[in-house]
Amino acid sequence: MKLLEERIKKDGKVLPGDILKIDSFLNHQIDVELMEEIGKEFHRLFADSDPDKILTIESSGIAIASLTSKYFGYIPIVFAKKTVAANMAKDTYEAKEHSYTRNIEYTVQVAREFLHEGEKVLILDDFLANGEAMNSLIDICHQAKAQIVGCGAVVCKTYQPGEQRIRDMGYDVEVLARVKSMTDDGEIEFE
Amino acid sequence: MKLLEERIKKDGKVLPGDILKIDSFLNHQIDVELMEEIGKEFHRLFADSDPDKILTIESSGIAIASLTSKYFGYIPIVFAKKTVAANMAKDTYEAKEHSYTRNIEYTVQVAREFLHEGEKVLILDDFLANGEAMNSLIDICHQAKAQIVGCGAVVCKTYQPGEQRIRDMGYDVEVLARVKSMTDDGEIEFE
Numbered sequence: 001m002k003l004l005e006e007r008i009k010k011d012g013k014v015l016p017g018d019i020l021k022i023d024s025f026l027n028h029q030i031d032v033e034l035m036e037e038i039g040k041e042f043h044r045l046f047a048d049s050d051p052d053k054i055l056t057i058e059s060s061g062i063a064i065a066s067l068t069s070k071y072f073g074y075i076p077i078v079f080a081k082k083t084v085a086a087n088m089a090k091d092t093y094e095a096k097e098h099s100y101t102r103n104i105e106y107t108v109q110v111a112r113e114f115l116h117e118g119e120k121v122l123i124l125d126d127f128l129a130n131g132e133a134m135n136s137l138i139d140i141c142h143q144a145k146a147q148i149v150g151c152g153a154v155v156c157k158t159y160q161p162g163e164q165r166i167r168d169m170g171y172d173v174e175v176l177a178r179v180k181s182m183t184d185d186g187e188i189e190f191e
Numbered sequence: 192m193k194l195l196e197e198r199i200k201k202d203g204k205v206l207p208g209d210i211l212k213i214d215s216f217l218n219h220q221i222d223v224e225l226m227e228e229i230g231k232e233f234h235r236l237f238a239d240s241d242p243d244k245i246l247t248i249e250s251s252g253i254a255i256a257s258l259t260s261k262y263f264g265y266i267p268i269v270f271a272k273k274t275v276a277a278n279m280a281k282d283t284y285e286a287k288e289h290s291y292t293r294n295i296e297y298t299v300q301v302a303r304e305f306l307h308e309g310e311k312v313l314i315l316d317d318f319l320a321n322g323e324a325m326n327s328l329i330d331i332c333h334q335a336k337a338q339i340v341g342c343g344a345v346v347c348k349t350y351q352p353g354e355q356r357i358r359d360m361g362y363d364v365e366v367l368a369r370v371k372s373m374t375d376d377g378e379i380e381f382e
Binding site: 023024025028029030031033035036062063069070074075077079110113 | 215216219220221222223224227250253254256257258260261265266267268269272301302304305
């Protein structure tokens with residue numbers, strides 16, 4: 001997605017530790033007009049998948065999912081909750097997510113009442129790095145016996161294993177901006 | 192807002208401890224079409240305030256702010272981050288928020304680069320109970336010397352002090368659904 005790549009080149013910051021920071025328009029401050037374009041693009045890519053629901057994860061996935069829903073006829077979105085406390089609850093589906101950035105283990109939760117057997121689910125998230133977050137959402141869909149019709153991410157780095165890992169599980173993966181390389185002085189190249 | 196009140200009556204759950212749960216359409220699963228109507232209504236109520244930016248707080252405020260932005264010409268939104276760790280950082284504005292529901296103290300953070308002196312800020316959130324969350328956002332605006340042009344909440348309980356507390360600080364407060372009373376068997380009355 002050209003518009004997004006240009007925006008990442010313009011406003012993205014490369015931080016030590018191979019971190020791409022795009023919190024001026026996606027992760028902290030949000031450019032909602034850009035989110036509309038992202039929503040349109042996800043709809044174009046997954047138009048044939050006919051999802052009943054979008055599943056994402058707090059916090060950065062919420063705006064993305066919210067602005068994508070409209071293009072699928074205002075299907076509901078569900079955002080998984082992330083907690084460091086491992087409070088097993090009977091009425092939730094739960095999965096573990098290891099965050100490499102923060103070196104911390106999260107419990108990811110979705111209330112059982114909002115994910116049903118046979119429901120067609122489109123999974124969306126901001127970053128696809130090692131695939132940990134997306135994998136936890138896939139795990140939760142499996143528990144609910146929901147049908148995953150696609151997995152979309154706004155950004156990935158092609159030299160990280162996440163995208164291939166999810167594809168190897170047999171899912172249709174679409175990424176809007178594929179970072180091929182980043183240099184310490186802030187040069188970002190796309191595939 | 193009639194549509195919202197009807198939805199709360201239909202799908203809201205009253206839990207022990209005077210808790211109103213509306214996570215089937217606002218706090219966990221999100222009805223994006225309803226969010227559009229909420230966005231339109233916030234725009235109608237704050238049309239004259241001409242904000243440059245919407246400030247909200249993760250996670251439940253994000254969809255509300257995202258769907259309101261469009262009606263103000265796609266102004267950027269910024270969501271404050273909530274953490275239990277008190278990691279004072281030089282590049283953020285920070286305030287404390289005491290959550291009565293969870294009996295826990297949060298640190299609320301906004302990066303300095305996303306809130307500027309003189310900027311006209313509309314503060315939006317889901318619930319206005321004791322006013323703790325909104326007060327932390329107001330505090331952060333004060334630190335940034337930003338100009339608060341209005342404070343909006345989707346739901347409040349009129350017998351809790353939050354709404355009056357913010358109004359007493361001199362701010363224009365608008366609430367879309369004012370709960371007057373709730374009974375243990377789930378009856379919800381509006382003002």
